[in-house]
Amino acid sequence: MAPNRIVPIMSESTFNLPRLEDYDISPLSGFLPSTPPLQRLTNPYYEPWETLIDIFHELMLIGRLREYVKKLPILKTDRLETKGEYRRAFLVLSFLAHGYVWGKYEPISDRLPANIAIPWVKVSDYLDVAPICNHAAVVTWNWRLLFSNEPFDLNNLATLITFSNTLDESWFYLVTTAIEGFSGRALTGIMTAIQAVYDGNDEQLINALKVISSTIFDINATLQRMFEKCDPYVFYWKVRPYLSGWKNEDLLPQGLIYEGVDEDDENGNPTYRQYIGGSAGQSALIQALDIALNIEHYPTGVRPNANGHTSSENGHFYKNSCHHYSSCLNGYSQKHEIHHYATNGHTKPQQPYLHSIRQNIPGNHRKFLEDLAKIANIRNYIISNANYDSSTNTSLSDEDEDAKLLRETKEASDLVKAYNECLIQMKNFRNKHLQIVSVYIVIQSHKRVGGLHFNAKEGTPTVNKDLIDNSEAITVAISKKAITNATTKNGDKVIRKATSTESIEIIKGTGGTNLMPFLKQMRDETVAQEITENAE
């Protein structure tokens, strides 16, 4: 370590790198369980749930799932013994619940019978996660190895449960599972990098950053494979509706009644609960990468400025204490002030959607993200040391000093490069993801023929390469057309924002996000963290 290096103020003796295992994270499989999820609850007591899942698709098809769910006994959860059993129960109950609520070619139900609601809430409480179908259910706990003697790999994975019984839905989950499979490598790289910062070990930090960037590169290559076997039509019309939740959801505006769980209010009205549905946006892996790389996200349309304030696109300023949107060192202004390396205990992401979906991330993984935010220090360390002046050290001869300066400059430069490479890969992830969202959601949503998603009867369009390559341009063209139409129709010269009834103009994400602006801002905020050498 260079003698005049700026080191974290947290002394090494007080710094204990958290152990991944303490958060139910495996250094190898990361957020995925270290052994494949249970494929069945073997205690005969739970056979009624498993039997219903065995014939889930058949019951959905003939429209009798609700009848059979209502016949279920209300099973107690105290016979579940292991965490694996609780996860399997959560998976089964999530599919039964969402199948019940959204149905197939039948009216949507705004109440969930006690037979499912009571145990689902109990199991969720145990796992410390909201009782709603989430990323953990459909991805993290929903896979098996096709050949148990072969390693974990996209080419050796199968899903346990799907809504639509289609290969496309399986592929959607499995590509995402394969991406989560990189979390062991990513998290090991992150922890090594953080330790390197506390040790002031630049070489180790550079190597760890290289591990992180190469992992994101592999994630991106896997993400691209979504196009291979998941048809956008099937995804949008046949799968996505079942993943919907009951918060900011037009079809269930009040939410859902979990019968037998909550009491009626003082006027005898039932209590509705609202939760955001399942989305890969709930991936703890991508959130961990953002936190580790100090990529800050703000509410859509809000941007930070040099004074630590944020401003919205309409010109309104939001003065934030550091406990809201901006961290004390977000790199926009305070270059040399290194009062803290960690993010001062900021434990919540600044973007409201990212904040609210934390309740869909299982408790131990959510806690890990919170603790990671307290020690994430890589970017500030690099900024603080990228330009340090070593000329104060007079004990060396001129020649030695030149050599040392050269080495340190190169080290600093390599650090910046290694960090920026991680950002480039994160940007690539978000660009690729934007393409996917264009093809799988934006373009599909313009094929609306009226009625509910479930009732769409169009032919399946093929995915051609041009469509994928030009997906962002197509999206822009579509949204421009929508705005022009709205403007012309009303003879209104001011381009205005669409209201919620004009769903063609604002396409919402699972959590009610204004999809494309939200995702593009996430991408731009990634790029904004790039460190430019000698920028201080």
Ligand code: HEM
């Ligand atoms: C067909 C494939 C996919 C579609 C249609 C899709 C759609 C979406 C949508 C609509 C959102 C906005 C937030 C929400 O409403 O949930 C979102 C966010 C997000 N998705 Fe996906 N997604 C897909 C695949 C994936 C995969 C495989 C990953 C990998 C983990 C992923 C990671 C994320 C992340 C991290 C966000 C939060 C925004 C960000 O960090 O940039 N998505 N996605």
